[in-house]
C-alpha cells in the first residue's frame with residue numbers, strides 16, 4: 001500500500017517537473033485514430049453509395065440499415081411479442097406481408113427492386129414469374145428468342161445520378177487502356193454489351209454444374225444454415241450436392257412405394273386422431289365449450305413420427321398411442337387422464353395397428369395383425385425411453401432454430417466473418433444450445449435405422465459415408481448425421497406448417513369445410529367394415545378421386561407457402577426480357593409493348609449482374625394481383641372451375657405458383673409431401689369439424705344475413721425460415737355426428 005502511494009507521489013512529482021514523452025503525441029494519436037475511423041466510415045459510405053448508384057441503373061434501390069438483431073426467446077413462448085414490446089418489430093413477418101406493396105410502390109420492371117445489404121452486397125427482390133424462373137431454372141429458351149429477335153438490349157428504367165456517371169466515366173477513361181493491354185478477349189466483359197452474359201458465363205465458370213445450367217447457386221446464401229444442417233443435401237453445393245441429391249432421391253423417394261407410404265401416413269393419422277385428439281376429446285367433456293387446443297404441436301408430433309418412421313423403418317418408437325403410451329407433451333395430457341378408459345372402438349384399435357405393418361399391408365390376415373401388434377409393444381418397451389425423453393426437446397429446438405437462423409440472416413452478424421459471430425454473438429451460444437437436442441435426435445435416428453431403410457441405405461453410399469465426424473466411433477458419419485437432420489426437419493416442419501395453415505383457413509370458412517367433408521365422405525363412404533382393413537384407412541387411389549381436397553391444399557399453399565422466399569446467388573449475368581402486359585392472352589414473354597409495374601411505357605431489358613443475390617418471394621408471386629384474381633381470398637374453386645381458372649394468369653404461367661420452388665434445387669420431398677398432406681387432411685376432416693372459437697364469437701355478434709369477413713381473424717405469421725401461425729393455432733375439434 002505504502003509502496004503504491006509513494007509510486008503515485010513520485011509519478012506526480014515527475015509529471016510536474018518534466019514533460020512526459022507521450023504528452024505531446026497523445027492528441028495527435030487520438031486525432032490519427034479519429035481520422036482513420038472517419039475515413040473508414042467514409043469509405044464504407046462511399047462504397048454503399050457507389051453500389052446503390054450502380055444498381056439504380058437497373059432497378060429502384062434501397063439501402064439496408066445495419067442492425068444487431070438478436071434472437072429473442074420471448075417470441076416463442078406463445079405470448080404476443082407486440083403486446084410485451086409494443087415498439088419491437090416482429091421478426092420477419094412484416095417484411096413478408098409488406099413485400100408486394102413495397103414492390104408496387106418502388107415500381108421497378110417486373111416489380112423488382114434492389115437492396116444494398118451491408119457494404120456492397122446486392123440483393124434483388126423478385127415477385128414475378130419471368131425473372132423468378134430465369135433465376136431458379138435458367139431460361140435459355142427465352143434468352144435465345146430474345147437474342148434472335150435482334151431486339152436491342154437496353155437498360156430498364158434508368159435513374160440517372162450525375163455525380164456517379166461523372167466519376168464512373170473518369171475511372172473508365174483512366175482504366176480502359178490498361179484493361180485493353182492486360183485482358184484477353186474472353187475476359188473483356190461489359191454487362192451492358194449484347195452477348196455479355198454468355199461471355200461472363202464462360203469466364204466465371206464455377207465448378208458447380210448447377211451454376212452452369214441455371215446461372216445461379218445457393219452458395220453462399222445458405223451458409224448460415226450450415227451449423228444446423230451441415231453439408232446435407234439442402235446446404236451442399238456443386239458436385240457434392242449433385243451426388244447427395246441423387247443418393248437421397250434413390251434411397252428415399254425411389255424406395256417409397258405407394259403401399260408403404262399409405263400405411264405410414266395412416267399410422268401417423270391414427271396417432272393423431274385415435275391417440276392425441278381422442279384423449280383431448282375425453283378431457284374436453286368436462287370443459288366448457290369443448291376442447292380448444294393448439295394444433296401446431298400436435299401436427300408437429302404427428303409429422304415427426306411419420307418422417308422418422310419413413311427414413312428409419314423403426315416402427316416401434318412412434319407407434320400410435322391409444323393406451324396411454326404417448327410421447328413427450330402428450331404424456332402430460334395422458335397423465336391427467338389416467339383412469340379414463342379410451343373410447344376407440346375395438347375395430348379401430350385392432351385393425352389400425354395392424355394396417356400399419358408394411359409387409360402386412362399386402363397380406364392382411366387376422367393372425368398376422370395380432371402377431372405384429374405384439375411385436376410393436378415389445379419394441380416400444382425397448383425404444384420408448386430414449387425417444388420419449390428426446391422428442392419434446394427436439395421439437396422445441398427445431399421450432400426455435402427456425403427463428404435463430406432467420407434472425408442471423410437479418411443481422412449484421414451475417415455480414416461479418418463467421419469467427420466473429422462465433423466469438424462475440426450471444427446468438428451463436430443460443431444456437432449451439434439449441435442444436436444439442438437436434439443432433440442427439442438425429443443421432444438416434446441413424447442408430448435406429450433398420451436394414452433397407454433410407455438412412456441405412458444412405459450410410460452405404462459413397463456420397464454419405466466419406467466424412468467421419470465426432471460420432472464416427474458410434475458408427476455414424478458426419479455426412480449421414482447432417483442428412484438425417486435435414487430430412488427430419490424438412491419432412492416434419494413443412495408438412496405440419498402447411499396443415500396448420502390449411503386447418504386455419506378451413507376453420508374460418510365452415511361452408512367450404514363442409515363441402516370438403518362431403519367430398520371426403522362420399523369417396524370413403526360409410527365403408528363396409530372390412531375385418532382385415534380399418535375403415536378409416538385412406539389410400540392414394542381414394543384421394544385421387546377428391547378434386548376439392550386437392551384444390552384446398554393447393555389454395556392453402558398459395559396463400560401460405562411455408563417457405564415464403566428462397567435465395568440464390570447469380571453466377572452469370574441474367575438478362576430478363578422487357579416486361580409485357582399481362583392480359584388475358586397471357587403473354588408474359590417476347591411481346592413488343594412493354595409496361596412497367598408502375599404502368600409507364602419502357603422498352604428495356606433488365607440485366608441482373610453476376611454475384612448479385614436474388615430473393616425470390618414465393619409469397620409475393622402467389623398473391624400478385626396481376627396473376628391471381630381475389631389474390632388474398634381463400635377460393636379453392638379457382639383450381640377446379642374452368643371460368644375461375646381463366647381469370648388466373650398464374651395457373652398457366654410457369655413460375656407463378658411455386659410452393660416447392662422450381663429448377664434443379666426444387667423440393668426433393670415433393671412427391672412425398674403431396675401424398676402426406678392430402679391423406680392427413682382427408683383423415684382429419686372426415687372425423688372432425690374444426691372450429692375457430694374466434695369465428696364463432698364474431699358470427700354470434702353479427703346479423704344472420706351478414707357475411708362474415710374473416711380476414712381480420714387471419715393469423716399473423718411467425719416468421720422463421722419457414723412460417724407458422726403466430727402464437728399457435730387454437731382450434732376446437734367437434735366429432736362429426738354421423739361417425740359416432
Ligand code: HEM
Nearest residue numbers: 234490491494495498563566659660661665667668669673
Ligand atoms: C409441404 C411440404 C413441403 C414444402 C412446401 C417444401 C418446400 C420446399 C422448398 C420451397 C424448397 C426450396 C428451398 C430453397 O431453395 O431454399 C425445398 C427444398 C427441399 N425440400 Fe422441401 N418442402 C416440403 C416437404 C418436404 C419433404 C417432406 C421433404 C423430405 C423428406 C423435403 C425435403 C427437401 C429437401 C431435401 C430440399 C433441398 C433440395 C435441394 O437443395 O436440392 N421437403 N422444399
